[in-house]
Every structure is written in structure tokens, then in C-alpha cells.
Amino acid sequence: MKTAVIEVLKKSLLAATVTALCSAPLQAAEEPKESADTLPLTELRLFSEVFERIKKAYVEPVDDAKLLEDAVRGMLAGLDPHSSYLDADDFESLQVHTSGEFGGLGIEVSLQEPYIRVVTPIDDTPAQKAGVKAGDLITRLGDTPVSGLSLDEAVNIMRGKPGEPIVLTIIRDGEDKPLKIKVVRDIIHVSSVKSRMLEEGYGYLRITQFQVASGNEMIKQLNKLREKGELNGLVLDLRNNPGGVLQAAVDVSDVFIDSGLIVYTEGRIPNTDSRFSATSETEAGDLPLVVLINGGSASASEIVAGALQDHKRAVVMGTDSFGKGSVQTVLPLADKRAVKLTTARYYTPNGRSIQAQGIVPDIRVEEAELQLADEQNHLVKEADLSGHLENGNGVAEADAAAEPAEVNLARSDYQLYEALNLLKALRIVRSN
Numbered sequence: 001m002k003t004a005v006i007e008v009l010k011k012s013l014l015a016a017t018v019t020a021l022c023s024a025p026l027q028a029a030e031e032p033k034e035s036a037d038t039l040p041l042t043e044l045r046l047f048s049e050v051f052e053r054i055k056k057a058y059v060e061p062v063d064d065a066k067l068l069e070d071a072v073r074g075m076l077a078g079l080d081p082h083s084s085y086l087d088a089d090d091f092e093s094l095q096v097h098t099s100g101e102f103g104g105l106g107i108e109v110s111l112q113e114p115y116i117r118v119v120t121p122i123d124d125t126p127a128q129k130a131g132v133k134a135g136d137l138i139t140r141l142g143d144t145p146v147s148g149l150s151l152d153e154a155v156n157i158m159r160g161k162p163g164e165p166i167v168l169t170i171i172r173d174g175e176d177k178p179l180k181i182k183v184v185r186d187i188i189h190v191s192s193v194k195s196r197m198l199e200e201g202y203g204y205l206r207i208t209q210f211q212v213a214s215g216n217e218m219i220k221q222l223n224k225l226r227e228k229g230e231l232n233g234l235v236l237d238l239r240n241n242p243g244g245v246l247q248a249a250v251d252v253s254d255v256f257i258d259s260g261l262i263v264y265t266e267g268r269i270p271n272t273d274s275r276f277s278a279t280s281e282t283e284a285g286d287l288p289l290v291v292l293i294n295g296g297s298a299s300a301s302e303i304v305a306g307a308l309q310d311h312k313r314a315v316v317m318g319t320d321s322f323g324k325g326s327v328q329t330v331l332p333l334a335d336k337r338a339v340k341l342t343t344a345r346y347y348t349p350n351g352r353s354i355q356a357q358g359i360v361p362d363i364r365v366e367e368a369e370l371q372l373a374d375e376q377n378h379l380v381k382e383a384d385l386s387g388h389l390e391n392g393n394g395v396a397e398a399d400a401a402a403e404p405a406e407v408n409l410a411r412s413d414y415q416l417y418e419a420l421n422l423l424k425a426l427r428i429v430r431s432n
Contacts, residue, residue: 047071080342082328088336098245100211104159104188105166107132114147115139115171116154122188130183132168139178140169160185189213192244195221198420199405201232201427207252210244210300215251219283222255233288233423235416236304239318243299246327246346250276253307256289256314258282260349262307265327267344272327274344288426289314290419293359294367298322305359306348315426316361317419325355365418370410 051071054062073085086094096102106125109116118136121128139146141157149157158166162185170179192211198204203225207214225231236256243249246263253262257278264275291314293305302321308314327344347353382388410417 076339076341080326082324082326082340083342084340086330086338086340091330091332091336091338094330094338094340097209098211100190100192100213102159102188102190103162103164103185105132105168105183105185106188107158109138109151109155109158111151112137116146116149116151122190125188126183126186130181132170132181132183133172135173137171138168139171140167142166162186191217193217193221195225197225197228198235198409198416201230202420202423203231203234204237204416205234206237207241207301209241210248210252212245212248214244214248215255218252218255222283231287232427233290234284235290235292235419235423236314237292237416238297238301238305239292239294239415240296241298241301242296243301243324246300246303247276249300249303253304254278254282256282256284256308257311260311263303263346263348265344265346267327269343272329272344288423288430290422291316292415292419293318293321293361294415295319295322295358297359298324302354302359303346303348306352306354309359309362310349310352315363315422316359317363317365317422318361318415319364319366320360321354321358323354323356323358325353325357363418363422365415368414370407370414370417 051067054067055064069085069087076083076085084090105127106122107127108119108122110119111117116138118127118132118134118138120134121132138154141154144157146154160166165182165184168181168183170181172179190211192208192214194206194208196204203222205218205221205225207218211217222234225234246265250262258280259278262276262278264273266273289308291305291308293301293316297305297318298321302324305316305321309316325345325347326342327346328340329343331339331341333339345353345355406417406420409420
């Protein structure tokens with residue numbers, strides 16, 4: 001079948017070349033003029049000549065299918081950095097990343113040569129239910145030894161159709177001999193939104209990438225934060241988020257915006273021109289919001305940051321974003337392959353194109369590492385004096401040895417520390 005397809009392609013190319021040659025006026029001295037609607041005769045000749053030269057003169061035999069597929073790859077790669085040809089594996093991988101779902105075991109793993117270490121089993125997944133624990137070393141996947149496999153190869157073996165079992169051979173601390181644990185694969189959903197409380201009243205939401213369900217996940221995580229107490233403000237962390245599904249960016253923005261345009265796109269063909277607006281149902285209300293971005297925030301991240309900035313719904317903090325203001329459409333082909341093609345540019349509600357420029361934060365905060373001043377040089381306070389009077393308000397003296405939580409945060413993530421400080425300031429201003 002593949003040979004037949006190749007022959008059809010070669011004959012089509014030859015026919016196109018012959019047609020172009022036959023339709024050209026017979027002038028020996030100059031090339032025929034080509035319009036935008038005709039095939040480029042000179043380039044077709046060149047392609048045909050290069051194809052034949054490679055076939056005849058390359059040091060090793062080259063398969064026709066590989067040459068033609070490489071030609072397709074090159075044709076797309078020459079357009080822009082985001083257009084590409086996706087073979088069956090690439091197409092499947094893209095679908096996994098955008099959907100956040102795949103058939104597998106439900107464990108996060110890392111390479112610890114010569115084995116695979118379980119970082120953590122994901123809650124309510126087959127691996128967790130079967131008894132796999134964080135820190136376990138996987139030595140065999142079914143009948144396949146892990147030693148010598150790359151991490152990607154091991155992950156590919158663990159993934160599979162839901163309902164298919166696999167036996168993991170595991171070394172666990174405290175066990176005298178390896179354990180064999182049977183795990184039945186199931187649909188695994190990887191959440192793209194994580195949340196936690198920074199301190200009482202102030203929540204933190206992080207989106208790792210924009211998947212189909214990111215909008216719904218954002219609402220769930222926001223409700224989880226509310227269950228822990230009253231919220232006075234939120235930090236939305238989009239740093240190092242490479243983007244993802246356009247509609248997911250719209251859904252996330254809609255959690256915070258109750259009216260108006262979120263983003264619009266413009267392309268060459270009519271169906272690439274779209275406008276996305278907010279609905280009146282906004283889950284976050286008017287909670288003070290700080291959005292963190294950096295040079296790794298791209299595409300859908302920039303859509304969200306740009307929309308919230310234009311609507312003056314949030315303070316954008318950090319450093320300039322990546323600047324990817326183009327929209328890619330995945331066009332399926334035969335044999336489970338596809339073309340990812342740039343089809344439009346997107347614009348923020350105020351008509352700003354982010355392409356090759358990025359979102360400029362309202363408050364610039366560079367990544368930094370906080371170093372406290374030498375403790376030996378700190379000023380002497382009343383509490384340091386020998387024989388000082390006790391506090392008359394019944395308040396216990398602070399433990400000088402304990403490092404405040406905000407200092408810990410400042411040491412580990414200075415930008416997030418500054419975002420939290422800004423939220424506190426906004427809360428104070430609102431309450432006055």
C-alpha cells in the first residue's frame with residue numbers, strides 16, 4: 001500500500017511538472033512568468049532534480065517514503081517555529097498533553113539509574129490503589145528489565161489501554177525481597193491546576209499548562225481554597241506555563257471577568273476570525289488578584305494575563321512574557337498523522353498583538369535570592385536587654401529562633417513573596 005502511495009505522489013509531481021512545462025510558452029531565452037495561482041515551475045524542477053540526485057548518489061540507499069516525509073517536514077518547518085508535521089507518535093502525544101488524559105498507571109516517576117523511582121502515586125489511580133508508594137524503585141515492567149531503558153521508554157511501557165494489567169517488580173526500603181505488584185491500567189487524568197494557602201486568607205493557584213478541562217479545574221481548586229476559610233486575595237501563577245488550548249485560556253479568564261471581550265483572533269480565512277467574550281457568571285467575584293508571569297509564560301498564558309490586565313482586573317507582576325501571539329490549528333491527516341499549522345494571530349481586548357513582544361508586567365519583579373543581613377549585626381531591641389519587663393498585654397514574647405513563614409517564602413520564591421505583599425497592601429487599602 002505504501003509503495004502505491006509513493007508512486008502516486010511521484011507521478012503527481014511528475015504530472016504537475018509536465019503540465020507546467022506544457023502550458024508554458026516556448027521561449028528558449030527566458031523562464032515562463034508565474035502567477036500566484038500557478039505552480040512554481042523552477043522550484044518543481046529543482047525538487048525533482050534533488051530527489052533524484054539523493055536517490056542515485058547518497059552514500060546509502062534512502063527510502064522514498066522517508067524522503068517525501070522529510071520534504072513535508074521541511075516545508076512546514078520553513079514557515080515559522082510553531083508549524084510542524086506530526087507523525088503518529090507526535091500526534092498522540094499532543095492529544096495527551098491537551099486533554100490531560102491517557103491510559104496508564106497513575107504514577108509520577110524519575111530516572112534513578114539503573115532503575116525508575118516513584119516520585120509519587122497520583123491520588124485515586126490504579127497505582128495508588130494497588131499499593132505503590134513514593135520512593136519505590138521499579139526494576140522490571142512486566143517481563144522487561146528497566147535497566148538500560150530511557151525514562152521515555154519506561155513511561156511508554158507503563159502506558160496502555162485501560163483494563164490491561166502489568167506487573168511491577170519493586171524494591172522498597174524495609175522489605176527483604178522485591179515486591180511484585182499487579183496494576184490494571186485505567187484512564188488517568190492529570191490536573192493542570194494546583195492550589196494551596198500561602199497564609200491565612202491568601203490563596204495560591206498555579207496552572208502548569210492549559211488543557212481542555214483547565215477552566216473547570218480552576219473552579220474546583222478555588223472552591224477548595226474557600227473551604228479553608230475566607231479569602232482576601234489570590235495569586236495566579238502563570239510562570240513557565242507554555243500555553244495550550246485557546247478555549248481553556250478563555251475559560252480561565254472567565255473565572256475572573258464577568259463581561260467584555262477576552263481575546264480575538266484574525267487570520268487569512270474567515271473561519272480563523274473569532275471573538276471570545278466573558279459570561280456574567282464569574283466564580284472569583286472581585287477578589288484582589290495578582291498574576292505572576294515570566295519569560296516562560298507563553299501563548300494561552302499571555303491571553304489570560306493580557307485579558308486580566310486590559311480589564312484592570314488584576315495586577316500583573318514579574319518579567320516580560322515570551323511573546324507567542326499566534327494560533328495553531330491541528331489538521332488531521334491519514335494514518336493518524338496531522339499538520340500543526342499557524343492560522344491566525346490573537347489580540348488582547350484592547351487590540352494589542354503579543355507576537356514577538358509579550359506582556360509587559362505592571363510591576364516588574366526580577367527573580368532574586370533573598371539573603372538576610374548578618375544576625376550578629378542586628379540592632380539591639382528592648383527584648384534583648386537583660387532583666388527587661390514582661391509584656392503587659394498578656395502577649396507571649398516571640399521566639400527569636402523561629403524564622404517567620406514570610407521569610408521562608410522570600411528565600412524560596414522572591415517573586416511570589418512580593419505578590420503576597422501586594423495582596424496584603426490591596427486588602428489594607430480596601431478595608432480603609
